Amino acid sequence: MSEVVVKAPQGHIEVKNFSLSYDSIEGPVEAVTDTQIHVKPGEFVSIVGPSGCGKSTLLNAVAGFLKPTTGIVTVDGEKVNGPSAERGMVFQQYSLFPWKTVRENVEFGLKMRGMPRSQRERAARTLLGLAGLEAFEKHYPEKLSGGMKQRVGIVRALATGPKVLLLDEPFGALDAQTRVIMQQILTNMWQRLKISVLFVTHDIDEAIFLSDRVYCMTARPGSIKAEIPIPLERPRQQSMMMSSEFLGLRRGLMSLIREESIKAMGGELNDMGMQGLNIELHGHSLADVI
């Protein structure tokens, strides 16, 4: 089992001079522009930004679903040229195969790799055990709660021993309590596996709590506005979310994002509209922020 669970630290993601635009009738529309990011082996990195800023686009390009218009995406120096089992992915939408049981879902990647049945059954059981899901191995996904589905989704993505794990707002559809538990589970699995993680979210607390580093993106066309190291020590506890260090980071990120969100909605809101919203201005006037 050890070959499945423990992997040598690798998985260096590099995104250089990246831009991506879509064709439309009015000409190309830029979704992401002039972006550089990197994830060191074993590092947990999040991307936050206002909705529609292109953070998912960036992640999908790392996964290999989208081709950059300019620039290059590499993992361990190898150019990304389409999806592969080297880059596991967890999606916001539940993406378990409804016609496969929990264990068959986890086994799928191993089956694709040609692992014999008995071996992959054992591997899947071990992994499900680590995630506390062994009792559900024979269930079909429909019978599971949202949190369990995503846990199986994470286990399935990790089963093939990928170099990096990509997560696209995986807990976005979960309720607040479940989300907190899922964050803890993800942290535990990440620490055990020493895998590189690129995590997209719009939840600032989530990004700070989980990450070693957070990239904050600008409004569309998205680019990197700031890169914030998170020096909080590990292992992290829920109680740390009340610490002044956490709150300081949160305040900083908050104001960065708020600027971009307001920019993104600039056309839709005027000062009158903003007065109804209770926005913390930290001593600035609304005009300054905008």
Next chain:
Amino acid sequence: MPASTPPASPPSFSTLTLRWYRLNRGGLRATAIGIISLLAFLLVWHLLTTYRVVFFVRFTNVPSPLAVYASFTKAIHDPKFLLHVLLSCRRIFFGFSLAAIVAVPLGLIMGRFKVVHEIIFPVAEVLRPIPAIAWVPMAIMLWPTNEQSIVYITFLGSFFPILVNTLHGMSLVDPVLVRAAQCLGARERSIFRDVYFPASLPHIFTGLTVGMGVAWVSLIAAEMISGQYGIGYFTWEAYSLVQYADIALGMIAIGVLGLGSSMLIRGAGQLVMPWRLK
């Protein structure tokens, strides 16, 4: 409502019966109403025919349920009647199976490869609205034997519902599942086998159920026009020979056979798609 049973002693037979009854009340009710409504139908039929009611519709010559029952008891000992039934079933089996064997893979391939869709879809759309019965003269010209042309008509009847539903199923496959499979190292062939095919199965089975219904419609029409055997021919022959009870017997036989074959398909569907069981 009585209070819940005390937890200590094991529940007695009567409490178990009561609980079972409470849990299955809905189903029992539906069954009871179903039986009553069938009996009521028979009673109305009996009254209308016994009193030879003429009220816009004429029941003067319509056989009574008892007359039909009498001709049924005679027919089940008649090898000729059984042969009619058997031949119809065989035609359905060949026509429908051929349609499923051709239409399901074709639909899957059309759904996956745009070029195939672009080539075949226009032809299918032109042929689809032609009722299978309209094919009868052409079928007689096309095929050397009567038997083959009837099977061909049955085939045509079920072919298009199966094809259209398979295509529909393919168009609804959730792209995120395809992407998930790709991220797990699946290549084209496994994506087809492990994602597109199972994802389309519920719609394929809808197509098979509809196709089976249309297969019977087409078969009976074809048998009435050009058959020498078959339950459709039996029904039409009964009319020509003024054996009115046999007309109703033929109709009921067709109904029962149609119901039985769609139940078979539903059963097969549950076997193939265990994840859809509630």
